[in-house]
Amino acid sequence: MSLLDLDSLSVGWPHASAVLTGLNLHVAPGARVGIVGPNGAGKSSLFHTIAGVLPPLAGTVRLRGEPLRPGAFLPEVALVFQQAEDQLFCPTLAEDVAFGARNLGLPAPEADARVARAIADCGLEGLENRPVHQLSGGEKRRACLAGALVMAPALLLLDEPSAALDLRNRRRLIALLAGMEQAMLIASHDLEMLLELCPRIIVIDRGRICADGPARAVLGDAALMAAHGQEVPHSLTPHPPSERHHAP
Ligand SMILES: Nc1ncnc2c1ncn2[C@@H]1O[C@H](COP(=O)(O)OP(=O)(O)OP(=O)(O)O)[C@@H](O)[C@H]1O
Ligand SMILES: [Mg+2]
Numbered sequence: 001m002s003l004l005d006l007d008s009l010s011v012g013w014p015h016a017s018a019v020l021t022g023l024n025l026h027v028a029p030g031a032r033v034g035i036v037g038p039n040g041a042g043k044s045s046l047f048h049t050i051a052g053v054l055p056p057l058a059g060t061v062r063l064r065g066e067p068l069r070p071g072a073f074l075p076e077v078a079l080v081f082q083q084a085e086d087q088l089f090c091p092t093l094a095e096d097v098a099f100g101a102r103n104l105g106l107p108a109p110e111a112d113a114r115v116a117r118a119i120a121d122c123g124l125e126g127l128e129n130r131p132v133h134q135l136s137g138g139e140k141r142r143a144c145l146a147g148a149l150v151m152a153p154a155l156l157l158l159d160e161p162s163a164a165l166d167l168r169n170r171r172r173l174i175a176l177l178a179g180m181e182q183a184m185l186i187a188s189h190d191l192e193m194l195l196e197l198c199p200r201i202i203v204i205d206r207g208r209i210c211a212d213g214p215a216r217a218v219l220g221d222a223a224l225m226a227a228h229g230q231e232v233p234h235s236l237t238p239h240p241p242s243e244r245h246h247a248p
Helices: 043-050 093-103 108-121 137-149 167-178 191-197 215-219 222-227
Strands: 004-011 020-027 032-036 058-063 077-080 155-159 183-187 200-205 208-214
Touching: 004 043, 020 043, 020 058, 020 208, 032 191, 032 215, 043 077, 043 155, 043 183, 077 137, 093 108, 093 137, 108 137, 137 167, 167 191, 183 191, 191 215, 200 215, 208 215, 208 222
Parallel strands: 032 183, 032 200, 077 155, 155 183
Antiparallel strands: 004 020, 004 058, 200 208
């Protein structure tokens, strides 16, 4: 059975025209799907609707076959916001990460263990008592991810997870996500990261899904990528043999 089904889904904000219309998408448990599209295409809006924050304009979102009820608590779906400031609100990092675990009503020892593990997995040890507004940009991003991981969701919605990360932390993020079993949708302009993590890529543009297929086929299609304001990632671009600088 699918984990996530979008059927004829239209997405939009109140008092504005629809951002996305007629989306059909089916995601299997454990699948990793990359979402590519230009600024304003509707990636973040789609995540808000799947997470139950923004009600659909039309159509349905189903999780394990069950339609989402507007406003219902959805512990199986965790959204990591594009803007960390939209997500972090507790006085300290540890309290923020613990918030989701407490909401689940877990016994304190298990909640504490999950919080410690998420903080370690995201490389945030030593920052537990730091006020969230004093974290660096990349630390805030990783705090948001830690806050989602404590929920142990079946579906992670990651909105630009590598933005603002230095190379070491980007690499750590990729390794962490690659080792996780849960399904994830990853919206990103970091196409090399998507290529590493996601066997399947969806392109959204002008209100609809324009491509849905294997990552190398979609991201390697120069005409398709150009038509939607993208470029084929460097690692899929053929390179001429390097020039020789010394006599053979
Ligand atoms: N809270 C909001 N209220 C009204 N309109 C919004 C809101 N958030 C986003 N929009 C609009 O919805 C459209 C889609 O925005 P969205 O943030 O989903 O794009 P995106 O694909 O995530 O872009 P980016 O790559 O820049 O993150 C844009 O036209 C945007 O201006
Ligand atoms: Mg966005």
